[in-house]
Amino acid sequence: MNGQLTIVGLGPGPKGWVTPAATDVVGGADVILGYAPYVNRLTPRAGQILEASDNREELARAERALELAASGRRVAIVSGGDPGVFAMAAAVYEAVEKNPAAADGVDIRVEPGVTAMLAAAARIGAPLGHDFCAISLSDNLKSWATIEKRLRLAAEADFVIALYNPASKARPQQIRSAFEILRDVLPAETLVVFARAVGRPDEEIDIATLATATDMACDMRTLVMIGSRATRTVQASDGRAWVYTPRSERDR
Numbered sequence: 026m027n028g029q030l031t032i033v034g035l036g037p038g039p040k041g042w043v044t045p046a047a048t049d050v051v052g053g054a055d056v057i058l059g060y061a062p063y064v065n066r067l068t069p070r071a072g073q074i075l076e077a078s079d080n081r082e083e084l085a086r087a088e089r090a091l092e093l094a095a096s097g098r099r100v101a102i103v104s105g106g107d108p109g110v111f112a113m114a115a116a117v118y119e120a121v122e123k124n125p126a127a128a129d130g131v132d133i134r135v136e137p138g139v140t141a142m143l144a145a146a147a148r149i150g151a152p153l154g155h156d157f158c159a160i161s162l163s164d165n166l167k168s169w170a171t172i173e174k175r176l177r178l179a180a181e182a183d184f185v186i187a188l189y190n191p192a193s194k195a196r197p198q199q200i201r202s203a204f205e206i207l208r209d210v211l212p213a214e215t216l217v218v219f220a221r222a223v224g225r226p227d228e229e230i231d232i233a234t235l236a237t238a239t240d241m242a243c244d245m246r247t248l249v250m251i252g253s254r255a256t257r258t259v260q261a262s263d264g265r266a267w268v269y270t271p272r273s274e275r276d277r
Contacts, residue, residue, distance in 0.1 A: 027130035028094035031101050032108040032117055034138020035063055039224040042139045050136055054101035058090050059113070063103045081165065083116035084123075091120055091127040107140035111161050111189050141248040142187040145220030148230055150259070150267030152218065152250055155274075157185035162192070162199050169199070176203055180210035185256060185270055188249040200249065204238050207251060211235055216252035216268060219243055232258075232268065 031050045036042035051057060051067060058064070061077035069075050078086050086102065094100045104112035114135045121128045146153045158179050162172060179186050186207075191200040207215075213236035221229040221243065233241050235251070243249060253270055260266040 028097045029099045029132040029134070030090050030094040030117070031099075031134045031136055032112075032114045033101050033103050033136045034107040034109075034112070034140070035066060035103050035105055036139040037106055037141050037144045037224045038066075038222070042144065042224060044136065044138060047136045047138060050101050051103065053099060055098040056090075056093050057101045057103060058086050058093075059103035060086075060105075063105050067103070083113060084120060087113065087116040087120040088124075088127065090117065091131060094131045094133075095127065095129070104138070105141075106144075107138045108135055109137065110140045110142075110159065111163075141189065141220070141223060142250070144223040145187075145218065145230075145248045145250060148220060148223055148228075149218055149232070151269040152185055152216075152252060152256055153187075154270040154272050155185065155253065155255065156183075157187065157253075157270075159187040159189060161189040162196075162203060163190040164196070164199070169202075172199075172203075173206055176206045177210060180207050180251075183253045183255075185253045186251040188251065190245060191243050191247055191249045193245050200243060201239050204235060208235050211251070212254065215254065216256050216258070217241075218250040218252075218268060219247055220250065221247040223248065 033047045033050050035047065056074045056076065057067060058076045060080055064075050064077040090100050090102050102113045108114040142159055160175055164172060213234060215235045217233045217235055217238040219231040219241050231241060256268065256270045258266050258268055
């Protein structure tokens with residue numbers, strides 16, 4: 026092998042949610058590449074090179090990483106959350122598909138991380154206790170028509186739906202459009218969870234319904250989770266409450 030390229034998930038933010046394996050890879054890398062906000066979370070050791078780049082430069086970043094690894098270096102690409110969920114692992118294999126020779130002799134590995142969907146679910150209870158799916162609302166790499174179709178079909182199939190990339194400055198209306206589509210299929214009382222900056226000091230968790238969700242604020246740091254028809258709240262006698270989806274279809 027010429028070198029090694031590992032795509033690493035740093036989790037949603039807290040150091041405690043970074044796996045020991047990911048920490049080892051980052052610590053042992055000669056060069057670390059990634060989107061600037063993720064690279065800025067790291068403290069380089071002596072001699073370690075950090076290369077930060079902008080959003081939407083995933084393919085160029087992957088090609089650069091393969092080039093460095095082919096030269097014999099230990100290279101890490103860092104992603105937030107899990108690198109295989111709307112992140113850099115797919116970009117690396119896209120670069121390999123584009124130029125298979127770029128991977129010759131390179132040991133390519135993926136180290137998993139805690140994705141935002143799992144972190145948000147853990148904060149509020151067990152909303153992913155039955156079947157679920159994840160959909161990105163970003164239309165940078167797919168059409169809005171495709172997103173609309175997937176939203177509608179997922180709601181008709183009664184999945185719990187985790188929405189990544191729900192809103193940005195460039196597309197503030199799409200989350201509202203998504204709620205309109207979902208309201209055509211699901212009851213107005215369907216639970217909706219807004220989990221912003223999970224695990225960080227400015228974390229915010231809010232619970233609404235499809236009837237009131239349009240009025241809730243969200244951005245690219247927010248994970249929006251739409252319950253199934255069976256998702257509900259459960260409350261302890263001392264007043265504490267959680268959101269969960271029963272495991273059994275009999276309880277739905």
